Amino acid sequence: MPKVTVPEGRPGLAPGAHLVEPAPFPTAADLPDPRGPLGTPTRLRFEHLPPGDALGIATATPRLSFDVPSAPAGWQLASVTVEVTCGPIGGEASTTTHTLPNAATLHLPWPDEPLALREAATVRVRVSGTSDEGEVTSPWSDPISVETGILAAEDWQALPVGPSWPENPDADRRPSRVRHAFDLPGDITAARLRVSAHGLIRPWLNGERVDDDELVPGWTVYGERLLHRSYDVTDLLAAGANVLAAELADGWYRGHIGFDGGYRNLYGADQAAILQLEVVHGDGSLTVVATDDAWQVGGGPILFTGLYEGETYDARLADDDPTAWARPGEPCGTWLPVAVHPSDAARLEAPLDAPVQTQGELTPVAIWLSPAPERFLPPGIEADDPDVWLVDFGQNIAGRLRFVLPDGTPAGTTIRIRHAEVLENGRLGVRPLRGAAATDTYTTRGDAGEEWEPAFTIHGFRYAEITGWPGEPEPDALRAVVLHTTMERLGGFASSEPLVDRLHENSRWSMTGNFVALPTDCPQRDERLGWTGDVAAFAPTAAFHYDATGLLASWLVDLWLEQQAHGTVTWYVPVIPGGFWTPPRPAAVWGDAATITPWTLYETTGDRRLLEDQWESARQWVDLVDSLAGEGHVWDSGMQLGDWLDPSAPPENPMQAMTDPYLVATAYFAQSARIVARWAAALGKEAEASRYGELADAIAAAFRDAYLQPDGRLSSDSQTAYALAIVCDVLGEDDRVRAGEHLARKVAESEGRVATGFAGTPVVCAALTATGQDAAASALLLETGCPSWLYAVTMGATTTWERWDSMLPDGSINPGEMTSFNHYALGAVAAWLQRDVAGLAPAAPGYAEILVAPHPVGLTHAEAVHVTPYGPAASSWSVSDGVLTLDVVVPVGATARVVLGGEETVVAHGRHTFTAPSPA
Numbered sequence: 001m002p003k004v005t006v007p008e009g010r011p012g013l014a015p016g017a018h019l020v021e022p023a024p025f026p027t028a029a030d031l032p033d034p035r036g037p038l039g040t041p042t043r044l045r046f047e048h049l050p051p052g053d054a055l056g057i058a059t060a061t062p063r064l065s066f067d068v069p070s071a072p073a074g075w076q077l078a079s080v081t082v083e084v085t086c087g088p089i090g091g092e093a094s095t096t097t098h099t100l101p102n103a104a105t106l107h108l109p110w111p112d113e114p115l116a117l118r119e120a121a122t123v124r125v126r127v128s129g130t131s132d133e134g135e136v137t138s139p140w141s142d143p144i145s146v147e148t149g150i151l152a153a154e155d156w157q158a159l160p161v162g163p164s165w166p167e168n169p170d171a172d173r174r175p176s177r178v179r180h181a182f183d184l185p186g187d188i189t190a191a192r193l194r195v196s197a198h199g200l201i202r203p204w205l206n207g208e209r210v211d212d213d214e215l216v217p218g219w220t221v222y223g224e225r226l227l228h229r230s231y232d233v234t235d236l237l238a239a240g241a242n243v244l245a246a247e248l249a250d251g252w253y254r255g256h257i258g259f260d261g262g263y264r265n266l267y268g269a270d271q272a273a274i275l276q277l278e279v280v281h282g283d284g285s286l287t288v289v290a291t292d293d294a295w296q297v298g299g300g301p302i303l304f305t306g307l308y309e310g311e312t313y314d315a316r317l318a319d320d321d322p323t324a325w326a327r328p329g330e331p332c333g334t335w336l337p338v339a340v341h342p343s344d345a346a347r348l349e350a351p352l353d354a355p356v357q358t359q360g361e362l363t364p365v366a367i368w369l370s371p372a373p374e375r376f377l378p379p380g381i382e383a384d385d386p387d388v389w390l391v392d393f394g395q396n397i398a399g400r401l402r403f404v405l406p407d408g409t410p411a412g413t414t415i416r417i418r419h420a421e422v423l424e425n426g427r428l429g430v431r432p433l434r435g436a437a438a439t440d441t442y443t444t445r446g447d448a449g450e451e452w453e454p455a456f457t458i459h460g461f462r463y464a465e466i467t468g469w470p471g472e473p474e475p476d477a478l479r480a481v482v483l484h485t486t487m488e489r490l491g492g493f494a495s496s497e498p499l500v501d502r503l504h505e506n507s508r509w510s511m512t513g514n515f516v517a518l519p520t521d522c523p524q525r526d527e528r529l530g531w532t533g534d535v536a537a538f539a540p541t542a543a544f545h546y547d548a549t550g551l552l553a554s555w556l557v558d559l560w561l562e563q564q565a566h567g568t569v570t571w572y573v574p575v576i577p578g579g580f581w582t583p584p585r586p587a588a589v590w591g592d593a594a595t596i597t598p599w600t601l602y603e604t605t606g607d608r609r610l611l612e613d614q615w616e617s618a619r620q621w622v623d624l625v626d627s628l629a630g631e632g633h634v635w636d637s638g639m640q641l642g643d644w645l646d647p648s649a650p651p652e653n654p655m656q657a658m659t660d661p662y663l664v665a666t667a668y669f670a671q672s673a674r675i676v677a678r679w680a681a682a683l684g685k686e687a688e689a690s691r692y693g694e695l696a697d698a699i700a701a702a703f704r705d706a707y708l709q710p711d712g713r714l715s716s717d718s719q720t721a722y723a724l725a726i727v728c729d730v731l732g733e734d735d736r737v738r739a740g741e742h743l744a745r746k747v748a749e750s751e752g753r754v755a756t757g758f759a760g761t762p763v764v765c766a767a768l769t770a771t772g773q774d775a776a777a778s779a780l781l782l783e784t785g786c787p788s789w790l791y792a793v794t795m796g797a798t799t800t801w802e803r804w805d806s807m808l809p810d811g812s813i814n815p816g817e818m819t820s821f822n823h824y825a826l827g828a829v830a831a832w833l834q835r836d837v838a839g840l841a842p843a844a845p846g847y848a849e850i851l852v853a854p855h856p857v858g859l860t861h862a863e864a865v866h867v868t869p870y871g872p873a874a875s876s877w878s879v880s881d882g883v884l885t886l887d888v889v890v891p892v893g894a895t896a897r898v899v900l901g902g903e904e905t906v907v908a909h910g911r912h913t914f915t916a917p918s919p920a
Contacts, residue, residue, distance in 0.1 A: 606846020740771020
């Protein structure tokens with residue numbers, strides 16, 4: 001089988017980044033056999049939060065899921081026993097045991113009374129069932145704990161408080177800090193802190209950071225919902241004097257965001273903390289310390305911080321003890337009474353997702369002095385500055401740089417750090433940043449071993465340019481800090497081709513770089529918006545890489561809010577002004593995020609509540625398009641982005657694709673109608689299921705009448721047109737087969753080059769393998785010429801690019817205004833690698849049934865490992881001496897339908913091996 005090589009003159013793979021993170025993801029061989037003695041339940045988790053304890057969740061009746069790691073052959077679950085130990089925090093708890101017959105291990109309904117505010121529950125489970133060996137009961141699981149956040153507006157006392165000094169709303173404003181001193185008696189038994197803000201917030205209690213969360217409270221449709229997070233701060237309180245404090249920043253709330261020059265104050269001109277400390281005493285009484293007019297406000301060492309601009313910090317403005325401002329005692333500096341704003345109680349909500357946190361650190365792979373005389377000096381640096389250092393961290397990320405300065409660094413030394421994703425002509429490639437300065441500035445205090453990391457900004461970068469450093473930076477002094485929403489990693493892929501493996505990893509890294517409080521398009525330039533089309537393209541891939549269900553479910557709440565406000569699914573969520581993009585208009589692919597994303601989450605989690613919550617959004621989207629298409633059922637009106645950024649589009653016009661945008665729109669219309677029909681059936685809405693099924697059939701017939709020619713060609717003779725016709729199910733069986741042949745012809749005519757954009761790329765390979773055109777799929781996958789997936793890999797990419805040629809073969813950056821090197825949409829091919837090449841896909845909601853149907857496509861080995869809702873599953877195959885050997889791991893509670901060599905076999909949990917003649 002063909003081996004991919006890097007063409008001469010290409011830089012090849014990037015050096016391996018030195019990443020400090022958890023242990024590598026397991027391979028198929030690492031997985032234990034699920035067939036064995038009945039194991040102790042594991043991976044206990046509430047709702048769609050990561051496994052483990054859950055504090056401050058958004059429901060009083062949290063659902064529970066868990067895995068059964070092993071069970072005897074023939075084992076069938078008969079009942080689940082749930083032990084709930086519940087009581088007020090710091091008070092006496094009582095234990096009840098609930099045996100639930102005919103239960104499941106997924107989304108188990110809360111078996112006890114609804115949780116009250118400041119009530120904690122500890123839960124453990126065991127399972128019973130029958131097997132070939134008779135009835136058997138598992139040991140008890142380890143316990144996990146759960147508490148709600150504040151769910152009722154009347155439980156809020158905190159008011160938003162912030163700067164009281166005059167500010168210019170049209171200029172950069174200095175961040176503030178707030179504090180409040182208070183006394184407590186010594187009988188503290190438990191305490192919880194609720195935290196939100198207008199802007200971003202870092203809470204402190206008695207000189208200690210309360211948490212390690214970042215960019216709190218995230219970005220939502222602030223006018224309708226403002227999230228708060230809850231923290232257990234019992235151990236940070238003391239009898240007597242205490243100080244509750246917080247640092248604030250503008251963030252998305254009033255900071256500079258958006259393209260075309262950007263906007264300020266989109267949600268308000270104020271910066272404010274919302275803090276509510278609830279302290280329970282030994283006698284059961286409650287003390288509430290909340291932000292109000294008794295608080296004080298002052299400035300700090302952060303002179304300015306912006307998500308695009310970066311952060312400016314002057315350590316000389318800090319106290320000798322930099323945490324003294326947040327400790328009991330008289331603080332240094334000037335403190336004023338706060339400004340108090342109206343209550344946000346009606347819009348404050350507990351979160352559905354986990355917070356943004358540090359997920360790992362990268363050490364430099366190279367540090368070098370920018371060579372003279374072509375040294376490029378960033379703004380603000382004098383020409384005689386001798387040292388401009390470049391640092392390569394080996395991996396493009398979203399995050400920040402942390403450094404430790406050498407001892408003896410003089411006070412008043414200014415260190416500037418500028419960030420970028422690529423180099424061009426030996427310099428930082430900053431043009432793709434557009435209006436984002438991405439520059440952090442630190443002025444030293446002169447202390448030994450000064451260490452700093454920005455608090456309220458985030459950058460997309462692989463490279464950093466450092467000026468002002470005393471001497472030569474040592475590798476141990478620099479770290480790139482990886483930030484994204486905390487999500488459980490679910491999937492891994494490996495094959496016989498290292499370039500394909502790197503392609504898959506690039507897709508994963510692009511997801512992490514853009515799943516930062518919401519799913520953005522890119523993390524580096526002056527944009528970073530929740531584009532709906534990107535999510536629609538990438539949802540199946542995202543659901544394999546990580547459990548992002550909580551983050552996406554929260555974002556879908558905002559999508560529905562914006563849809564109601566604007567009468568259509570919007571280009572991006574939350575909506576901000578955007579010149580060309582204002583007002584929002586209905587468009588295929590982007591609007592179809594309302595159907596594709598929730599349906600994908602249902603397919604991969606089995607959670608019907610996701611469908612219930614988003615039913616009206618999906619239905620109304622399809623009904624809107626139906627009204628626009630009219631009785632002819634062809635959506636041939638309005639502005640369509642079509643196959644956005646297909647490789648034929650000129651840099652200045654990404655909509656100028658080779659596929660008719662109305663063909664794209666009509667195909668997606670049919671697909672969404674079909675999804676809503678299945679959705680209705682899953683919810684038991686028989687009349688709606690019939691109605692939308694008939695609508696989907698009518699759209700398919702209209703598509704054929706409008707775009708299908710007698711010889712089986714489509715009016716747009718393009719890869720995207722045929723791929724969409726196949727995958728969107730608008731063709732009869734004979735025409736579908738012919739479409740596959742025509743698609744393979746188009747691949748041959750392009751010599752294996754990709755010719756698709758945002759609409760076609762997620763499905764083009766799947767359309768080929770679905771119609772028996774594996775050879776053409778192999779040609780597309782393994783091509784290294786531009787445009788292709790592997791072209792970017794051979795050019796050293798470590799994330800997915802926005803354009804197929806974001807970097808040109810000569811190493812220069814594409815001249816288009818939109819040229820990101822971290823855009824996950826075109827990495828949606830990873831879903832095909834996992835589901836079709838490795839052959840591991842959901843065949844029933846939540847992977848209750850798994851489809852294992854691998855396609856070798858030019859490789860000698862491929863495997864996918866996925867932590868399904870039931871536990872780890874795997875499909876691993878290899879070809880040797882004309883024989884394909886397939887190893888399959890099926891978790892307890894699931895079955896697998898294995899299709900190999902024309903034969904289909906259904907197997908239960910366990911490890912299974914199959915062989916068949918290898919495909920020609």
